[in-house]
Amino acid sequence: xxxxxxxxxxxxxxxxxxxxxxxxxxxxxxxxxxxxxxxxxxxxxxxxxxxxxxxxxxxxxxxxxxxxxxxxxxxxxxxxxxxxxxxxxxxxxxxxxxxxxxxxxxxxxxxxxxxxxxxxxxxxxxxxxxxxxxxxxxxxxxxxxxxxxxxxxxxxxxxxxxxx
Amino acid sequence: xxxxxxxxxxxxxxxxxxxxxxxxxxxxxxxxxxxxxxxxxxxxxxxxxxxxxxxxxxxxxxxxxxxxxxxxxxxxxxxxxxxxxxxxxxxxxxxxxxxxxxxxxxxxxxxxxxxxxxxxxxxxxxxxxxxxxxxxxxxxxxxxxxxxxxxxxxxxxxxxxxxx
Numbered sequence: 001x002x003x004x005x006x007x008x009x010x011x012x013x014x015x016x017x018x019x020x021x022x023x024x025x026x027x028x029x030x031x032x033x034x035x036x037x038x039x040x041x042x043x044x045x046x047x048x049x050x051x052x053x054x055x056x057x058x059x060x061x062x063x064x065x066x067x068x069x070x071x072x073x074x075x076x077x078x079x080x081x082x083x084x085x086x087x088x089x090x091x092x093x094x095x096x097x098x099x100x101x102x103x104x105x106x107x108x109x110x111x112x113x114x115x116x117x118x119x120x121x122x123x124x125x126x127x128x129x130x131x132x133x134x135x136x137x138x139x140x141x142x143x144x145x146x147x148x149x150x151x152x153x154x155x156x157x158x159x160x161x162x163x164x
Numbered sequence: 165x166x167x168x169x170x171x172x173x174x175x176x177x178x179x180x181x182x183x184x185x186x187x188x189x190x191x192x193x194x195x196x197x198x199x200x201x202x203x204x205x206x207x208x209x210x211x212x213x214x215x216x217x218x219x220x221x222x223x224x225x226x227x228x229x230x231x232x233x234x235x236x237x238x239x240x241x242x243x244x245x246x247x248x249x250x251x252x253x254x255x256x257x258x259x260x261x262x263x264x265x266x267x268x269x270x271x272x273x274x275x276x277x278x279x280x281x282x283x284x285x286x287x288x289x290x291x292x293x294x295x296x297x298x299x300x301x302x303x304x305x306x307x308x309x310x311x312x313x314x315x316x317x318x319x320x321x322x323x324x325x326x327x328x
Contacts, residue, residue, distance in 0.1 A: 028225035029294060032218040045258055047168055048212065054196040054242045061192035076219045078296055079243050098168065129191060134298060136216065140200055 015116030050139035057125035062160045063147040064122020071139045073115045080131030081105035087120040179280030214303035221289040226324045228286020229313040237279045244295030245269035251284040
């Protein structure tokens, strides 16, 4: 086993962290790394993990807005292209009121994104393929710790456009 | 959090076990469960996990044959349709010389498959879409514990056909 040289980048919202991921070409199709226990993103997962699941986003569709009170999530997008928007309104956060827009997907945006609790997020599939999110979370899904706002909520300064 | 009622099925090779997985329809695209720590397949993962990665198989392409000396793998296929073949030649195994063929993919074959060490396996993407395997393994990838045979090896009584 060779150690990875992880490249970790702080995003413009405190606690939102991006880690590089390798894609390894092989005969028949590539291997895409997602997670090893030595990732620098892992402090939240030191006691084990909560749940691993996928969320598929159909072309042009929006899933927004949502935040978790306690759950930390690690997202990778192995299929399709996903547009993500984050909004921080955590009282006392150094990045309170910051809105951040990014992409996840192959080839140029294949990476692992850590989403901290209490940050609002939403996403939309770009292009004509569904986008597949693989989510590795530190707690099992629990609707009781999940908050939602409608995609067109005036509380978040972003206008989603559904497209087909 | 509600407990799942897992349906677990022993496959015709000892140690090869299939667990049902839920697909939850939601606005914008489905949520696909893969793994929670309470899965009955998890004894190998009680000390943590080794690595989470994807293997994409291009349409018609074959990846075969491979076995791991020590690694146990959990496979789910959230995209595309995958044809898998397993061959047991473990000395003393109750299913020595058994060959088993199955499918993984949505909608009707969306499930979690546990592949034990020392069982040969190979796979091929069916249809015109790439198949994506998500592999949750109990050890990080280590080429030193991995054995390979060519896809046309006479040691395994299966004829792979590459197609496009």
